[in-house]
Amino acid sequence: MIKEINNTQVIFENKDCENFNKYKNIVGEKIIYYLIKYIKNITKNDKVKYSHVSYLLKYDKRIKMTIYKYINTMEDKLKSILIDNSQYDKIEQKFKTDNLTIEDDTSLIELNKIDNNYYQMKTILDQIEKLNINCNNLQLFRNIIDLRNKIMHFTLIYTNLKWFNEQLNKFKNSLIKEYKNGFIKDINKCKEGLKEVEKLLLEDIKWV
DSSP states (O other): OOOTTTTTEEOOOTTHHHHHHHHHHHHHHHHHHHHHHHHHHHHHOOOEEEHHHHHHHHHHHHEEEEEHHHHHHHHHHHHHHHTTTEEETTTTTTOOSSSSSSSOOOOHHHHHHHHSSSHHHHHHHHHHHHHTTOOOHHHHHTTTHHHHHHHTTTGGGSSSSSHHHHHHHHHHHHHHHHHHHHHHHHHHTTTTTGGGGGGGGGOOOOOO
């Protein structure tokens, strides 16, 4: 079956109509229409298979969930650096590095408090830098803040695939060797089962 959507002929097969109605309610119609246009512009085909739209949505979700997992690990690492090397003075409302003891959990409590005044990655980095706490690759951490924000706000990667490719390579280089290997494998693995739309996806991440 062929339907006219966004001035494009879209081919629906098998359970595509059911899939279309489901995703339309989850991600909204405009994202689906955008992807139809995106596929048409890149492939230069007059007709677009809806299954390819579905594949792109699936890939977008896989990529973001994979990046989120590693960013979450990095944020935990940053928090631990600040927690282990500072204490929080409630009276002065600031972090300090003097008179540290292993029993002091004031920084831990401050960084994990549940209210509107939560600590973002940039805030934690600023504190580490301000206190002159030793932190390897501090600038590399800063380089991924934009990527972190885009992922946390579930930005559609196809709005700027080139930018995401560049950011993923920056992010890769901010990881320690053990995580770097896993990240490269996990990101590239997101393409599994999507051979038909491989040219529409991110470039493979490489070690170099």
